[in-house]
Each structure stands twice: as C-alpha cells, then as structure tokens.
Amino acid sequence: MLKVDSINVAYGDLQVLWDVSFEVREGEIVVLVGANGAGKSTTLKTISSLLKPMSGTIEFEGQRLDKLPPNKIIEQGVVHIPEGRRLFPDMTVEENLIMGSLYGEAKKKRYQTMEYAYELFPRLKERRKQLAGTLSGGEQQMLAVGRGVMSLPRLMMFDEPSLGLSPLLVQDIFSLVKKVNQEGVTVLLVEQNVNQTLSMCHRAYVLENGRITLSGTGDELMANQHVKEAYLGI
Amino acid sequence: MDVFIQTIVSGILIGGIYSMIGIGMTLIMGVMGIINLAHGQLMMVAMYITFVMAHFFHVDPYLSLLVAMPALFLLGAFIQKTLLNPLIKVESILPENQVLMTVGIGMVLTEIARFIFSSDYKTVKTSYSSSAIFIGKISFNVPMCIAFGFALFFTALLFWFLLKTDLGRSIRATAQDSEAATLMGINSSRITVITFGIGSALVAAAGVLLMPIFYLFPDIGGAFTLKAFVITILGGLGSTVGAIVGGIVLGVAESLGATYIGMGYKEMVGFVIFVLVLIFLPGGLKRLTKI
Ligand SMILES: Nc1ncnc2c1ncn2[C@@H]1O[C@H](COP(=O)(O)OP(=O)(O)OP(=O)(O)O)[C@@H](O)[C@H]1O
Numbered sequence A: 001m002l003k004v005d006s007i008n009v010a011y012g013d014l015q016v017l018w019d020v021s022f023e024v025r026e027g028e029i030v031v032l033v034g035a036n037g038a039g040k041s042t043t044l045k046t047i048s049s050l051l052k053p054m055s056g057t058i059e060f061e062g063q064r065l066d067k068l069p070p071n072k073i074i075e076q077g078v079v080h081i082p083e084g085r086r087l088f089p090d091m092t093v094e095e096n097l098i099m100g101s102l103y104g105e106a107k108k109k110r111y112q113t114m115e116y117a118y119e120l121f122p123r124l125k126e127r128r129k130q131l132a133g134t135l136s137g138g139e140q141q142m143l144a145v146g147r148g149v150m151s152l153p154r155l156m157m158f159d160e161p162s163l164g165l166s167p168l169l170v171q172d173i174f175s176l177v178k179k180v181n182q183e184g185v186t187v188l189l190v191e192q193n194v195n196q197t198l199s200m201c202h203r204a205y206v207l208e209n210g211r212i213t214l215s216g217t218g219d220e221l222m223a224n225q226h227v228k229e230a231y232l233g234i
Numbered sequence B: 001m002d003v004f005i006q007t008i009v010s011g012i013l014i015g016g017i018y019s020m021i022g023i024g025m026t027l028i029m030g031v032m033g034i035i036n037l038a039h040g041q042l043m044m045v046a047m048y049i050t051f052v053m054a055h056f057f058h059v060d061p062y063l064s065l066l067v068a069m070p071a072l073f074l075l076g077a078f079i080q081k082t083l084l085n086p087l088i089k090v091e092s093i094l095p096e097n098q099v100l101m102t103v104g105i106g107m108v109l110t111e112i113a114r115f116i117f118s119s120d121y122k123t124v125k126t127s128y129s130s131s132a133i134f135i136g137k138i139s140f141n142v143p144m145c146i147a148f149g150f151a152l153f154f155t156a157l158l159f160w161f162l163l164k165t166d167l168g169r170s171i172r173a174t175a176q177d178s179e180a181a182t183l184m185g186i187n188s189s190r191i192t193v194i195t196f197g198i199g200s201a202l203v204a205a206a207g208v209l210l211m212p213i214f215y216l217f218p219d220i221g222g223a224f225t226l227k228a229f230v231i232t233i234l235g236g237l238g239s240t241v242g243a244i245v246g247g248i249v250l251g252v253a254e255s256l257g258a259t260y261i262g263m264g265y266k267e268m269v270g271f272v273i274f275v276l277v278l279i280f281l282p283g284g285l286k287r288l289t290k291i
C-alpha cells in the first residue's frame, strides 16, 4: 500500500535519512522505532511531502506522493498526526474536527464522521465548544486522532502519540490505534515506547542514525539481542 | 458635558472605520506574520477610485463600494501572489524583507497616484456631506453615521465568514499553525493570497466611506498605514477582536486630543498610546481579551 524506496533526506546541507526503504501493507500496523534524533519524524514528514527527498521515491497505492504538494496528501487517504498534536489552539474542539474534513468525500460525510469521532471519544463531545488549547494533554491527543479520523483515511501515520501521557492514557491511545486498525485503517506508528508497540504491531522497523538497521515481526524484534539491549533495557 | 459627549460620539464613529482598517492589517499579520506597510496606500487607491467614479461618472460614493472593494481585493491578491509570496521561497531572504517590500509597494502606489492626479486636494461633495442629525444637543454627522453602519456590517460579515465557512476557518487555521493546516489539505500560499485580498478589500471599504468626509491627496496613505499599525499593536498582533477595540480606542483618543489639547495634536495622541502600550501592555489588548 505504502512503499518508501531508498529515500535520502536532508535539512539544507545536513543529511538525516540515508537510503531508507520500508513498506506498509494494507490492513497492517507497522511500527518505526528509534531513539531521539534517529529521523522518525523526518520520515513521516517526507511521506507527507512537507520535505522533499533528494533521491528515492514514495508510492501510495501506485501514486507518487513525493511528486505531490503537501496539501494534496490528505486527499489521497493518507493522514499524518504530527508529533506534539499540533491542534489549532484558538479553535473549538468541533472546529478542529471540521478542519480534518475540508475536501471531497470527507466533507460530504462531515457530520456523520463527527458522530463516529464522538463515539470513539465521548470526552470530546462533552467539550465540543471548548478551545483546543485549553484541553488536557490526553484530550488533546484524542482530538488530534479525531481530527485525523475526520479525513476518512486509509492510512494513518501517528508520530509518538504516547508522548507526555500518563501510562494509563498511553494504554488508551494504543488500544485506540488498534481499534482504528480493526475498522480497516492501515497504521504506520512512530514510537519510542518500544516494548508496548512491538507487542501490538504486525511488523516493525528499527531506525538508527537515519538508517533502517533491522526489520521483522514484532516478536522477532522483541527476541533480537540488539533490540533487547538498546531499546528494552534487558 | 455636552462637549465631552460630542467628542466621544465623534470618536466612536470614526473609530468604527479605524477598526475596519485595523482588522484588515491584523488579518494579514495573523496569517503571514508580517506588517503590511502599504495598507494605507491601498486605501488611498480605493479613495481615488471613488473620486474618479464620482467626478467623471457621477456615481454616488457609496455605490463605489461595489467597484472599489472587488478592485482592491484583486490588487491585494495580485501583490501577495506576485510580489510577496516569491520572497518566502528564497531562503536567504528574511521574512522581514517582505515588510520592506510592502514599504516599496506603498511608495510606488503613492507616486503613481501623484503622477496621474498631481498632489492637489480632491474631494467628493455630496448633498449629505455636511448634514447632521441632532439628538438633544449632540450632532451626528450623516456620512459618519452611514460609514459607521457600513463598518459594523462589514465587520459582522467578516466574522461570520471567519467563523462559519470552511475558507474562513482555513484562514484562522493557517494563522494558528500553518504546517498543521497544510497537513489538513489547506494550500497555505492560496490562503495568503485570499487573506491579503480580503484585508485590502476591507481597507478599500474604509477609504470609500471616508471619501465624503476627507480630503484626498496622494500622501494620505502613509498617515493611515501608521494608524493601522497603532491599532494592530494596540489590539495585539493578529487579534481581530483586539483590532476592533483598538480602532475605537484610537478614534476616541484622537477625538479627545483634538478637543482638549488642540486639533494639531490629534495625530500625536495615537503615538503616545502606541508607546504607552508597548511599555505597559506589550502584547496589546489580546493579553486581556485572549482572542
Ligand atoms: N528543521 C530542521 N532543521 C535541521 N535539522 C533538523 C530539523 N528537524 C530535525 N532535524 C535534525 O534531523 C535529525 C532527525 O530529527 P527527527 O525529528 O526526524 O528525529 P526523531 O527520530 O523524530 O526524534 P524524536 O524522537 O526526538 O522526535 C535530528 O538530528 C535533528 O536535529
């Protein structure tokens, strides 16, 4: 479904991704794990076309995403839930949800999808007139996911959704990711929370210093000696 | 007491128009992060359009709104698209240089006006230009009241647009987080073009509405750019509600200054406020109103 093929990405003169290749198949949850600064966010930003690769290609269902301007990606059915939520702080919860459904089919089904988003997150419904900037961290993450859901995506990319949440909320967010996946949305998840994500994913890739160094099923990676030492602290 | 009330009334009426000028600038500030220092000069262009329509085609100034607003929307959109947006793409050019570009645009507009119309004062006199309604001893200048009414109308329309339409929401979203807006499918350079157009159309409306009351000459733009700047700072950069309040405050302050200090000091009052705000309320009224 999504095919990233040997992309090299740089900020100015500073190259941060080297020959990164991986693939996400329809219906999967694929995790990209890596330490701070490994290039995880950079990878997602490149898929979203916010950054252009110097070389390499990105294909989604046969369509070249790297050839599209960044504002056209969401219409292809790919939504990126960025690191740090990036909500519109001076807009209400409801308006933030609306912003996820500006075009095409998503716009037509806006209020229908909104009901679904409120079913996923009853908390958001209670607070629908509240400004996003005044929500708690957990509620903001729910809203960020809800805003993504509003675009009727086929592929959802999450950039560290567990960041800054209490362990209990982290559980909630991950079970939500699973739920979204069970309803037919393919998931690409970027995380540092290696232990939990490896046990819930279909396949995973390890990104180190801008290179993919390992890949396999969640179980395979959990059993890998290097992963154990470097990420699981065993 | 009557003098005082009269002063306040006049201040509020002119303040309504100042608000509309300030909102235009503040919208542009919010989305692009730059102060548009050609704002008053765009208003001047709208005033000359009104003058030409009235003088040569005998069109009532208020009808000129229908011409001047769309014309300035297009002019503003054109400026953003062809002169300002290309600067963003060049990495070595700092965003501040867009501001310098607007200064240049303002100068060019002024000199073009001088070339075509000379520096002579122009006026558009109408039958109602100096008519007034009296309530008790307080006079309400008719064109000022009409202008105030239009200003209320356009401001309400703008708020409806920003709050209730997808395009309006996209403008706010871009102002709040442009990258997140892009991820939601918003074409931010198109939004900047539309926003500059709307800001220009609003200041055009203000120019048309001032035409029956003011003298027109090519350099009038500069004074209004400064007023818009003061209002934008006073309101808190990027705050539309702040700009409305800021406009009224400036109008009333100028009016008080003219009555109690002297006509010649009217303009100075604005700068005194400007400096006081920077010292005592950096961030402007937005700090108090939060929007
Ligand atoms: N805008 C930028 N300009 C220059 N360098 C950048 C920029 N953004 C990121 N980098 C650099 O690129 C490298 C990868 O950053 P990236 O944000 O992709 O890491 P990450 O894996 O998401 O890390 P984290 O887990 O901390 O979010 C880092 O060395 C970072 O300093």
Ligand SMILES: [Mg+2]
Pocket: A040, A041, A042, A083, A159
């Ligand atoms: Mg990151």
